[in-house]
Amino acid sequence: MTVPVLPRVLKYFNIFVDGIPYQAKCESVTLPNLNLIVEDYRGGGMDSAIEVDLGLETLTLTMTISDCSPELMTLLGRTNVDISLRSSMQAQGTPAEGVIITMRGLCKGFEMAEWQLGGKATSTATFTLQYFKYVQKDVEIVEIDVLNLIRKFNGVNQLADHRENIGL
Numbered sequence: 001m002t003v004p005v006l007p008r009v010l011k012y013f014n015i016f017v018d019g020i021p022y023q024a025k026c027e028s029v030t031l032p033n034l035n036l037i038v039e040d041y042r043g044g045g046m047d048s049a050i051e052v053d054l055g056l057e058t059l060t061l062t063m064t065i066s067d068c069s070p071e072l073m074t075l076l077g078r079t080n081v082d083i084s085l086r087s088s089m090q091a092q093g094t095p096a097e098g099v100i101i102t103m104r105g106l107c108k109g110f111e112m113a114e115w116q117l118g119g120k121a122t123s124t125a126t127f128t129l130q131y132f133k134y135v136q137k138d139v140e141i142v143e144i145d146v147l148n149l150i151r152k153f154n155g156v157n158q159l160a161d162h163r164e165n166i167g168l
Helices: 160-165
Strands: 009-017 026-030 036-041 050-056 059-066 081-090 097-112 122-136 139-145 150-153
Touching: 009 026, 059 097, 081 122
Parallel strands: none
Antiparallel strands: 009 081, 026 059, 036 050, 059 122, 081 097, 097 122, 122 139, 139 150
16 A cells, blocks of 8 residues: 555545535544553562453444434434545645544534624534444445454454454
8 A cells, every 4th residue: 555645635525414414514533542441560570561342332323413313313323323524635736535423422512602692603502422324435444343252453353353242
């Protein structure tokens, strides 16, 4: 795989929440951080502590829209909300690359910003995710399925042995 010399730039994106497109309304999306929860361990005969993998931190998605959307507001408290983010990235002098991020989770927050006469009414929705899949240029890069004990990077499930050991 050839890596472009210049950075990829996010040119366009559209987000669908519960099947509703927010193209032209969505101002920003903050994707979940993929961070491990770790604990220091140092046993006898070890010169230093090492960090031990204890799983992933909670996957959180936030999106800000220029609208007071009753459709988005009424998702509060709903689990299994389907979210799809489709985007187009491009490094100068290279073909555009599609990125599709598929997510599912609980709508845990809906915040309405300050309202001013003649101003836009923005709102922010926050989701905690149980499912996250990142595909770029038709290649699955990451798939995390919290409930089914799947943590795949480049097609390799880091939790495959654990799944087998507990009968999944």
